[in-house]
Amino acid sequence: MLDQNVKTQLKAYLERLESPIEIIASLDDSDKSAQVKELVGEMAELSNQVTARYDGTHHRRPSFGIAKAGEQPRVFFAGLPMGHEFTSLILALLQTSGYAPKVSDEILTQIKGLDLTANFDVFVSLTCHNCPDVVQALNLIAIYNPNTTTTMVEGGFFKEEVEERKIMAVPMVFQDNEHFGQGRMTIEEIVAKLDSNSAEKEAAKINAKDAFDVLIVGGGPAGGTAAIYAARKGIKTGIVAERFGGQVMDTMDIENFTTVQKTVGPKFGEDLEAHVRAYGVDIMNLQKVNKITGADQTANGLVELELENGAKLESKAVILSTGARWRKMGVPGEVEYATRGVAYCPHCDGPLFKGKRVAVIGGGNSGVEAAIDLAGIVEHVTLFEFDTKLRADQVLQDKLHSLPNTTVIMNALSTEVVGDGSQVTGLKYKDRATDEEHLVELAGIFVQIGLLPNTDFLKDSAVELTNRGEIVINERNETNVQGVFAAGDCTTVPYKQIIIATGEGAKASLSAFDYLIRSGQ
Known part of the structure; x- marks a missing residue:
């Protein structure tokens, strides 16, 4: 099942287990069960801290659960978690044993405080680059909530169930057999959806922030680069983003970014976020801006942003880098059959x-x-x-x-x-x-x-837009509103490319810094 190279790597990971674990398989007489049994057996052979059992009672067969020795499993894999999901398997093994997850203390505290009782099913395909984020997030929630289970269901192993449920898009998540969500979701998004008080708590936290020197709206390649350039100037910098990484997180192969011969969108997005965080930028993720007021329109001469949750932010300069989204056909039936074909x-x-x-x-x-x-x-x-x-x-x-x-x-x-x-x-x-x-x-x-700019929130503002909704900018990335700059796919700059967006983000940031100096801000 596993080649020698993969076995060597997995063995090294299993040496990090914090406590003994059991892998409990639920099998039948099918060839697919034989494959799952082989995988479970091979994993157990790689570490004396791993025990394999074949007396599982999960209703989906073949499947296997992972648990601390002596406990009942809460994380299950129905099918073979190979391809993109192999990382999900490794993390589940480690984190079930007590290995600390690489998430912020704030998110981990929020997960532990959910006190959740639920059963999640996550339907995936092994070629889906968005699925692992969802699987890994729900696995972590199950690990830290004793009354919650989660099962990764590989569509190729359970075709009849996929067709019966009419699942035509992945990842598709069900909570207690009720539809919970589909598509790429970060752990922050999932936890926010499960924590009914998260919006109010986040709004209060944002309202308490002092004014920024430069505030960037959007966390894609343009926004991330703008934040890096601003923070390197030693000024107070923040990012407000609906989803850090932006559209690049839905991109697969990237082969035309200079010096990087080949990467994938989610990896590019993760590296971008790590780079931004290295400069201490205040990242406010999962936040949508509803309204912007220019510096010349406010009493204190600061640009003001109003968020969807009611919170307000102020900054001496703002860079709009909200990117773009996939254009839809706009024909009858498209919305009705979204995710159903x-x-x-x-x-x-x-x-x-x-x-x-x-x-x-x-x-x-x-x-x-x-x-x-x-x-x-x-x-x-x-x-x-x-x-x-x-x-x-x-x-x-x-x-x-x-x-x-x-x-x-x-x-x-x-x-x-x-x-x-x-x-x-x-x-x-x-x-x-x-x-x-x-x-x-x-x-x-x-x-x-093609793409549509994410500028709907600007249609009733003073910021000038084209008839296509793009933000009109000059060669210095200035808009027509004092203190407001823009960069990337949401603007009139031609050629919507990642490398161009990063360059535009740098330009906008340098222009914003020049504005602060010249205006004595």
Whole structure:
């Protein structure tokens, strides 16, 4: 099951166990159970602190639970936690034994104070790069809440249950068999959702903060870089972000960031946050800004931010770096069938459509890359492009056209997502050349049609926006509002790329610092 190299690495991790643990397998006579039994046995052989048992009573078979010796397991894996989930397995082994998790003391205290009684199921695919964060967060919650259990359910092992529950997007979380959430969720987001008083406590804490020198709205590559440049000037710097890392956390391969030959979005986001924290920046995560008031509009000459939870922040200068989000088709049925056939992440949700017919909407790099990746999993991919030609790089187009199970339809206007009330069954589109309408029978639709700036909160403000919602800036990243700067994908700067966003973040920060000096702030 495990090659020698993996065994060597796992053995080294198991030497860090704080106390003896048991791995308790629940099996049947299937070949899948034989695989799980083999994995459990191999893990037990690597450490004298690990005991394997095969008398488990979990209702999902095959599965295995992890517990301190003499205790009942609360963390379960239904299926083989390989691929991206192997890290989740290692952490579960260590943390169950008492190994301290790498989370803030504040979050750990909040987890211990939940006093939660619940049973969580997390449905995953092993190619999903967003799933491990959710699995690991819920595992930690179960470890520190004695009346709570959590089970990672690998969709490939439990296809019948996946189809019965009509799960077409991962990660998908159920709490006591009721839908809890789907998509990437950080441990902070999950804990906040479980802690009913968290919003009030956070608002009170934020209200007590003194004014900042530079306050950045958004924690993506632009915002993170702006914070680093500001903090290095020795001034009081803060970040307010809905989700630190931003859109990059939903990106898979990054191969064009200078000096980094290849990385993945979540790793890039983690490294960015670590870099920002190294400079002592005050990070206020999971916070949404509702309103901004410029320095020339306030009595004290400070820029004021009002958050969704009612808290208010003040700063001498503010940098808006709220990034962008995936554009939706905006057709009937898209919202209704979201996570039930309409998807936006081919890496996460593609394996759930194995052997089925799917569509990709969009002929840019993202769309063509998605079609290529999906072609290796599904029965057939139809790519729909609004224009008369694809806009992806030629090397990607050549690869797409070489695949036998792909079709490209040009000049196509998507008009409706069709379903049977529970899941997608097809897509209607209009041929723009002939005005003829067509229906293509499909099980899934992956939307990859570009980005929209996250600037809705600015529509009633004095900050100037284009008709596309982008923040208008000059060459110094200044907006039309005194003390307010902007950077990254939310602005009029052309070419929405990570490396460009980081450069724009640095520019905005240097301009904000220059503003502070010149204005005597």
